[in-house]
Amino acid sequence: MKTILVATDFSERSDRALRRATLLARQTGAALTLVHAVDDDQPARLVAAARDAAILQLRDQGATLRDVDGLACETRVTLGAPFEATLRTADEMRPDLLVIGPHRRQALWDVFVGTTAERIIRASRVPVLMVNAPPLVAYRHALFATDLSEGSRQALETLLGLGLIEAVRLSIYHAYHAPALRLAMGHTLGKEGREDYLKEAEKDAARRLADFLGGLDVGRASRVVRLETSTAAAEIVAAAKELAADLVVVSTSGRTGLAKAVLGSVAEEVLRTADRDILAVPPRGAE
Known part of the structure; x- marks a missing residue:
């Protein structure tokens, strides 16, 4: 495995996915790419502010992974709905693995459409790892x-x-x-x-x-x-x-x-x- 793409929204759920991806990168020698989607269905000034903040936060996370964990890491900020933007990035990169956090239920919306995680998994052309459990050790x-x-x-x-x-x-x-x-x-x-x-x-x-x-x-x-x-x-x-x-x-x-x-x-x-x-x-x- 050479490349792992990690989708993050900076939540605790995403941190769980990032920790598991870090363990897998150490295990396999794969390079990491962190991607964050900024919803562009809002006023342009809010989109720009969210994008700039995301760039800075991802830059810090990437630096930590490179300097502390010794892992190759890149970061990307993309515009669009989370599942669409994540899939678009995966299609462009074609990583060996896409890592996401556990799904978050959103009442009736999920009954008819499915969670973001389910929609990503349903449409992805690359393997998707949904991290549910705390990633304390390597898989056994x-x-x-x-x-x-x-x-x-x-x-x-x-x-x-x-x-x-x-x-x-x-x-x-x-x-x-x-x-x-x-x-x-x-x-x-x-x-x-x-x-x-x-x-x-x-x-x-x-x-x-x-x-x-x-x-x-x-x-x-x-x-x-x-x-x-x-x-x-x-x-x-x-x-x-x-x-x-x-x-x-x-x-x-x-x-x-x-x-x-x-x-x-x-x-x-x-x-x-x-x-x-x-x-x-x-x-x-x-x-």
Whole structure:
């Protein structure tokens, strides 16, 4: 990983993102760029004042990162709505990673449009790390959630290429379905029949996960297959807590229709409910 873009609005949430980005830059040797968006939907004199203040504040932060932390750091101030300006900067720079703070709910606006963080993640063409937890230490355990789709495989390839998890324990998680138990025939299986059916379903899921990972160098990654008994997002969040993963990785492109699993509504629910960091990875060539 060579470049990390950090979006900041100078809030405590953004400071959390900056601290995590600093840890990652030290770990990977990446250069940092800090970007702040000034809303230009206001009188010109206010825009100019906000821009000048932001330039000075970013200059101080950049100097600290260079002089104290010994990191390469640049700063940018751009005009526009936060999510639009951040995405525009990411499109221009094409960093390896975009780091943002946790979303901040804004009542009914988010119900219809989504938070700034969600809108950035939904539209970004580069991986986006949303920092939810206090960044006290380097990541120790990453949980990669997959629906076995091609988009998910591309996301895993991107994750492996970023260098974020070289010294991190990796668990690859897949939730499988047992459709017969939900149909009328589920009542006729009996206890032993149900157990046999679930064992075969688990074995089949493990085989499909092995096929999915074929040709990928995942090292000693743990492979976790579990029966999905609630929503996909709830299962992912629960698995992350149970396995003590401090980073959850999801693809922003999954299967469609009844087999859809990892972004769309699922990943957005994970983003809204998880209490740990989320790395959302778009498919290659995403527009």
